[in-house]
Amino acid sequence: MKILVKILLALVLNMNLMADNVDDGLQAYKNKDYIKAEKLWEKACDDGNTKGCFHLGNLGVLYKNGEGVEQDYNKAKNLWEKACENQDYGGGGGCYNLGRMYDMGESVEQDFKKAVQYYKKACERENSTGCHKYEAMILILNKKLEQYADDIANKKYKQ
Template sequence: ACDAGSTEGCNNLGEMYYYGEGVEQDYVKAAGLFKKACDAGSTEGCYNLGEMYYYGKGVEQDYVKAVGLFEKACDAGSAKGCYNLGEMYYYGKGVEQDYVKAAGLFEKACDAGIAKGCNNLGRMYYDGEGVEEDYVKAAVFFKKACDAGSAKGCYLYKSLIYMKIVDSLLN
C-alpha cells in the first residue's frame, strides 16, 4: 500500500516497524516510513515522526524538528499533536518557554477529549501559569479530565473541591 502511494499505508507500515508487529522492530525504517507519510500529507505520519524526534528513536533526538512536526500535525487537526506541542511550549523544549501558547494548545487538546490536556490546563489555572489564576476554571478542567477517564483528573478535581470547602469553613 505504501509503495502504491497510500499515505496511511506508509504510516501503518511505519507503526508495524516501530512496534515490531509482523516484522522485526526497526526504528530507522519506521522513521523513514513516517517521513514518507508526513511528506505526502499524513497528519498521523507527522505526529509519529515528531515522537521519533522527541525521543530520539531511529533518528537523532531533535526537539526543534519535533516541534515543527507536532505543529504540522496540530494545524491539520491532530489533538495529540496539539497536546505534545503544548508540552514543548510549557517546558521550553525546542522553543522558547511560553505558558500562554501552552495553555491555548492544552485547551485545543482538551476540547478534543485528550484528558492530559485538561489536567495540564487545570493545573495552569490553579497555578496562574499563562492564564489568570482561577480555581473555578481549574475545577472545570480537572472535571473534564475526570470525565475523559483520567484518574489523576478525578483526584485533582475532588482534592480541589475538598480544599475549597475546608478553606471556606476555616475562614
C-alpha cells in the same frame, strides 16, 4: 451502488490521510521539527483524528517548559485548549494541563474556579490525575465553606 462505493473509498482515503498526518507529525517530532509536527497534528485534529489532538497536548508541554522550542506559555495554553476540546483519546491531558495552569497561576491569573472546571473535564475524559486534583479541590472548597459557615454562625450568636 457505485455512489456508495465511491463514498466508502473517499472515507477510507481520508482516514489514511489523517493517519499519515499523525505519523508524519511523529516523525517530525522525533526530528525535533516541532513547528512541522504542530501543523500536521493540528490538521489531523481539525479533521477529527483524536490522536492528532492528543499529540498537540503533548507538544504544549514542550512549549511550557521551553524544551526544543522557545518557551511560550500562551502557545502551550492554546495547544492544550485544542486538545481539551477533544472528548475522546487524549483530551484529558490537555484539560488537566489547563487546570494546573490556572491552579498554580502559571502565566495566567490564578483562578481556582477555572482550575476546578478543567480538572473536572480531565476527569470526565478519564485522566486519573485530573480526577485526583478535582476531588482534592472539591474537598478543600467544602472545608472552606464549612469554616465560613462556622465563622458566620459564631459571630451571629456572639452578638
